[in-house]
Amino acid sequence: IRALGLSVLAWILMMSYSAWAKKTGFLGNIIVSTCISLPFIYGGLISCNLFTALNFSLIAFLSNTGREITKGIVDVEGDAESGVSTVAVYMGKDFAAKFSALFYIGSVGSSLIPIAKDLVSVWYIPFVLITDLGLIHASYSLVNRTSRENARIVKNRVLYLMLVGLIGFALGGLL
Numbered sequence: 001i002r003a004l005g006l007s008v009l010a011w012i013l014m015m016s017y018s019a020w021a022k023k024t025g026f027l028g029n030i031i032v033s034t035c036i037s038l039p040f041i042y043g044g045l046i047s048c049n050l051f052t053a054l055n056f057s058l059i060a061f062l063s064n065t066g067r068e069i070t071k072g073i074v075d076v077e078g079d080a081e082s083g084v085s086t087v088a089v090y091m092g093k094d095f096a097a098k099f100s101a102l103f104y105i106g107s108v109g110s111s112l113i114p115i116a117k118d119l120v121s122v123w124y125i126p127f128v129l130i131t132d133l134g135l136i137h138a139s140y141s142l143v144n145r146t147s148r149e150n151a152r153i154v155k156n157r158v159l160y161l162m163l164v165g166l167i168g169f170a171l172g173g174l175l
Contacts, residue, residue: 063131
């Protein structure tokens, strides 16, 4: 029943985002990132391994929130014209870059929890290390050059890094 409740929550969040929250900026970013992180929790409920799933969910939530904020830097002009109040529109690109980097670094820090708590196999480490180093580099790059072009490169690179991290989650949890 908990899994069904979680599915209903995900549906409500997705409908809310589509109906009105995408124009809210940061709240929309949080909703999208929550929807990205819920499948991990769902898997944890199904597999009765909720603590590990919550750790993976937190990592996914933080890295995706950073990426969503970075996307706001890419789209700042169009968002401002459309009345979308992203962090970059409301607080400026420099603040948005630093705020985004905070989420990326938070994700890196959170990725150490499964290792410290011995929740994953050794196969988790190389994939998550690549992801973490990439997120650290993305943070540095974004904060030092907040141009639209660089933000686009960072957001695309982070998407691939998230895929590498997901492989690490799978291998670390299965093997």
